[in-house]
Amino acid sequence: MKKVLIVEDDSFLQGLEVEKLKKVGYEVSTASTGEIAMQKIQDETGINVILLDLVLPDFDGFDILRKVKTINTLKNVPVIVFSNLSEEKTIDKSKELGASDFMVKSNFTLDELVTRIKEIVK
Amino acid sequence: MEEKEILKTENEKLKKINQERSDLISISVHQLRTSLSALKWILKMFQDKETGELSQKQNDLIEKAINSNDKMIELVNDLLTLNSTESISDLNNLEKIDIRELINQVLSEFSSEAKEKNIEIIVSKENNDTPLITCDKKMIIIVLQNLIENAIKYSNENDKILIIINKKNNELEVSISDNGIGIKDSEQDKIFSKFFRASNAKDKNIIGSGLGLFSTKIIIEKHKGKIWFEKNNDKGMKFIFTLPIL
Numbered sequence: 001m002k003k004v005l006i007v008e009d010d011s012f013l014q015g016l017e018v019e020k021l022k023k024v025g026y027e028v029s030t031a032s033t034g035e036i037a038m039q040k041i042q043d044e045t046g047i048n049v050i051l052l053d054l055v056l057p058d059f060d061g062f063d064i065l066r067k068v069k070t071i072n073t074l075k076n077v078p079v080i081v082f083s084n085l086s087e088e089k090t091i092d093k094s095k096e097l098g099a100s101d102f103m104v105k106s107n108f109t110l111d112e113l114v115t116r117i118k119e120i121v122k
Numbered sequence: 123m124e125e126k127e128i129l130k131t132e133n134e135k136l137k138k139i140n141q142e143r144s145d146l147i148s149i150s151v152h153q154l155r156t157s158l159s160a161l162k163w164i165l166k167m168f169q170d171k172e173t174g175e176l177s178q179k180q181n182d183l184i185e186k187a188i189n190s191n192d193k194m195i196e197l198v199n200d201l202l203t204l205n206s207t208e209s210i211s212d213l214n215n216l217e218k219i220d221i222r223e224l225i226n227q228v229l230s231e232f233s234s235e236a237k238e239k240n241i242e243i244i245v246s247k248e249n250n251d252t253p254l255i256t257c258d259k260k261m262i263i264i265v266l267q268n269l270i271e272n273a274i275k276y277s278n279e280n281d282k283i284l285i286i287i288n289k290k291n292n293e294l295e296v297s298i299s300d301n302g303i304g305i306k307d308s309e310q311d312k313i314f315s316k317f318f319r320a321s322n323a324k325d326k327n328i329i330g331s332g333l334g335l336f337s338t339k340i341i342i343e344k345h346k347g348k349i350w351f352e353k354n355n356d357k358g359m360k361f362i363f364t365l366p367i368l
Contacts, residue, residue, distance in 0.1 A: 010156055010160075012160055013156065013159060013160055013163075016160070016163050016164070016167075020163075055152065084151075084152045084155035084156055084159065085148075085152055086199075086202065087148065087202075087206070088260050104155070105155065105156070105159040106155040106156075106158045106159040106162060106195050106198070107195065107199070109162065109163065109166045110163050110166065111166070111170075
C-alpha cells in the first residue's frame with residue numbers, strides 16, 4: 001500500500017482528501033501545521049508521495065519543500081504542491097525547489113488529484 | 123527639481139497603493155478558492171453517489187450547483203489574471219520568443235478539452251520563417267490561453283479551429299478562427315468590455331466570466347499591438363492580434 005503524507009492546515013479540506021485517498025487504497029498520514037509536517041518527514045518511514053499546501057499557520061510551505069530535499073531518504077519522494085495560490089512566481093519557485101507538480105485545488109476534483117498521484121508514484 | 127521630487131513621491135505612493143491592492147486581491151482569492159474547493163469536492167461526492175442514491179430532481183439540482191460553482195471558480199481565476207495584468211504598469215520581463223512554440227504549449231494545455239469535443243486544431247504559417255518577437259512571455263501565454271480556450275468553448279462538436287501566423291511588414295499577425303456559435307451583431311461593440319457575456323453563450327450555459335477578452339486586449343495594447351475580430355464565414359468568430367517585431 002502506497003503512503004501519502006498530506007500537509008494541509010484546513011481541517012475540512014484535509015478530511016475530504018483523507019477520505020478520498022483512503023477509499024482508493026492509500027495509506028494516509030497527515031500534518032496540519034508546518035511543525036508537525038517537519039516532525040513527520042524526519043520520523044516517518046515509507047512515505048511515497050507528499051501533498052503539500054503552501055500556506056500554513058506557522059511555516060512557509062517552501063521551507064518544508066526545502067527540508068524534504070535535504071533528507072536522503074526523502075529527496076527522491078515526489079512532492080505535489082496542492083495550493084490555492086497560483087501566481088507564476090509561486091509555481092516557478094515550487095518547481096525550482098524540486099516539486100514534481102503544482103495543482104491549484106479549486107481547479108481540480110479529488111478524482112483528478114488521485115489520477116495525478118497515481119501517475120506520479122507509478 | 124522640486125516638482126520632480128513631488129512627482130516621484132506621488133508615484134511611489136501610487137505604486138505602494140497598487141501593490142497593497144494587488145496583495146489584498148491575492149489573499150482574498152486564496153480564501154475564496156478554499157471555500158470553492160470544498161464546495162466543488164462535496165458536490166462531486168453527491169454527484170458520484172458517494173453519499174447515497176439521488177432522485178432525478180436532486181441530481182439536476184446538484185448539476186446546477188456544480189455548474190454555478192465552476193462559474194465562480196472561473197470568475198475568481200480571471201479576476202486574478204486581470205489583477206496581474208492591470209498591476210503591470212510596464213512590461214518588465216521582455217524576452218525574445220517564438221510564437222509557434224507558445225501556441226503549441228497552449229494547445230497541449232487544452233488538448234483534453236479539444237479531444238472531448240472532437241475538435242481539430244490546425245496551425246498554419248503564411249511565411250516560411252516566423253520572426254521572433256520581444257514580449258512578456260507569460261502575458262502572451264494568457265492571451266493565447268484566452269483566445270484558444272474561447273474558440274474551443276464556443277465551437278460545436280467535430281468543428282475545426284484554424285490558427286494562422288503571418289508576418290506583415292513589421293508586425294506578426296496571429297488569427298484564431300472557429301466555426302462556433304458566434305455573436306449577435308448588436309452585441310459586437312461590447313465584446314472587449316469588462317464582464318460582458320454574449321447572450322447566446324449565456325443561453326447555452328457556457329461558463330465564462332467576461333474578463334478574458336478584456337484582459338487580452340489590455341495585454342496586447344501594452345505590447346503596442348492591436349486586437350480585433352471578424353465574423354468567420356457567417357458563423358463563428360475570427361480573432362486577430364498583431365504584435366510588433368522589434
